[in-house]
Each structure stands twice: as C-alpha cells, then as structure tokens.
Amino acid sequence: MIAMDFSISRKTIFALITLAAISFYITYLFSSCIASNMSKGMPKWRHNPVVANEIPLIQYSTSVRVVSLLESNETDISPKYRLFREQGLHPVRQLPSALVIGVKKGGTRALLEFIRIHPDVRAAGSEVHFFDKNYHRGFQWYRSHMPPTLEGQLTIEKTPSYFITKEAPRRVQMMNPSTKLLVVVRDPVTRAISDYTQAASKKPEMKTFEEMVFINGTVGSIVDTSWGPVKLGLYYKYLTRWLKFFPLSQLLFISD
Numbered sequence: 001m002i003a004m005d006f007s008i009s010r011k012t013i014f015a016l017i018t019l020a021a022i023s024f025y026i027t028y029l030f031s032s033c034i035a036s037n038m039s040k041g042m043p044k045w046r047h048n049p050v051v052a053n054e055i056p057l058i059q060y061s062t063s064v065r066v067v068s069l070l071e072s073n074e075t076d077i078s079p080k081y082r083l084f085r086e087q088g089l090h091p092v093r094q095l096p097s098a099l100v101i102g103v104k105k106g107g108t109r110a111l112l113e114f115i116r117i118h119p120d121v122r123a124a125g126s127e128v129h130f131f132d133k134n135y136h137r138g139f140q141w142y143r144s145h146m147p148p149t150l151e152g153q154l155t156i157e158k159t160p161s162y163f164i165t166k167e168a169p170r171r172v173q174m175m176n177p178s179t180k181l182l183v184v185v186r187d188p189v190t191r192a193i194s195d196y197t198q199a200a201s202k203k204p205e206m207k208t209f210e211e212m213v214f215i216n217g218t219v220g221s222i223v224d225t226s227w228g229p230v231k232l233g234l235y236y237k238y239l240t241r242w243l244k245f246f247p248l249s250q251l252l253f254i255s256d
C-alpha cells in the first residue's frame, strides 16, 4: 500500500514539472513578442543611450564674449527703470570707478552711506567681495552686482577686506588703473577692540581681549602683533602693497 502511494506521487511530480516547463516557455514567447512590438514604436535614441561623456561638445560650446571693463551698452531691462527708458535714458551697470577698500571696523559703512546720498553716486548695496573671494567669477559677474547708472553717475563699492587681500591691488589695477581708492582709518587700538567685540559676539566662549592681545595671555607683556585684530591695524604693511600698484594721489584717507 505504501509502495503504491509512492509511485502515484512520483507520477504527479513529473506531470507538474512538465506543466511548469510548458507554461514558462509560453510566458517567455508572449513577453518577448510584446517587448519587440513596444520597441518598434520607440524613438531610435532609446536603443543607443547617450553616455554623459559622449555628449557631442558642439551642442554645449559657447562663443567667447569680450567683456567691456569700463562700460557697457547693455540696457537694464528691469521694469523699475521703465520711467527712465520712457524718457530716453538708459541706465547701465558699470564697473566701479571708486572703491572703499578698508579698513574693517573703520566706519566704512557710514562713509559709503554718506557718499551715496549724492545723486551722482550709486553704490552696490552689500559687500560684493569680488577682489578677494569671488574673483574667479569674472568681471561680468562683478558688473552684474553693480546698480544701474545713468551717464555721469559714478559707481562705488565697499568691501573692507580688500585692504588686506594680497592679490587685490594687482586685480583692481587690472580692472582699471585709474580706480580711486578710499581708506577709512581709525585708531588701531579702538579698531582692534571693535573687531574683537564683533567676533566675540558670535563666539561667547572666546577668551577675553586681554588674554588674546598679549603674548602668552599675560596682561602687560608684549602685544601679539600676529593676532588678527592687532595685525590688521598695522596699516603701513598693507598700504605698501597698494602703493606698488597705485600712486598715492589715487588714495584718499578718511579718519574719525
């Protein structure tokens, strides 16, 4: 009895395997037929996917544009200046002809705000940091950050870190050797305190001014001239660099 049951079971298994093989073959034929019909309706590129580095360069190449450094004929199309255009006036963005190059915490913001009250002066709203951090973006980028001006108006920008940036004098000279440079100077001690106070307000765990300003933090010992806020007050050191590229007559010093 047991032997007979076993023989039936083997036959059933054989039949099931055969059935499964046949159904697998039919499914395969059916799906490959659908796939071939779908691919007939698809555009050719689907068969030849483009690998990123094989994209024909000609599609993306750009022509070289010569950027005018001193002025542009590009009209500002902003609706804000519609009234000007209606009057035949065309405000254009120009590279600055004067820069407030420093010094940090010297009162540079106040100076810029006073100067820009004059109707013939227009200033970039915020520090553009072109000659230190953004030089790689190019003069076209720099000019796009300037306010549109009318003929006769002067463009001015202030970024106090230009004064201590090693490459800045050469870069500014390359833009325009007649650039006027404004330097607000302040007593180096009060300037250093102002600089420190600003940094400490952002970092409450910072050491005290006295601990930072003296070598080894010993009050009354030698002043650490390598400490940023003190070092920046050594105006002559940075000024020497600027004077290699600009005559003194192009620099204006403002104090107090």
Ligand SMILES: Nc1ncnc2c1ncn2[C@@H]1O[C@H](COP(=O)(O)OS(=O)(=O)O)[C@@H](OP(=O)(O)O)[C@H]1O
Binding pocket: 103, 104, 105, 106, 107, 108, 109, 110, 160, 194, 195, 197, 256
């Ligand atoms: N009119 C005027 N005269 C003199 N000093 C003035 C003036 N206006 C602002 N200040 C003081 O200048 C300090 C800020 O300087 P900056 O605008 O150059 O700062 S920054 O470098 O742009 O962060 C900052 O100094 P502290 O207050 O000592 O931090 C300002 O108070």
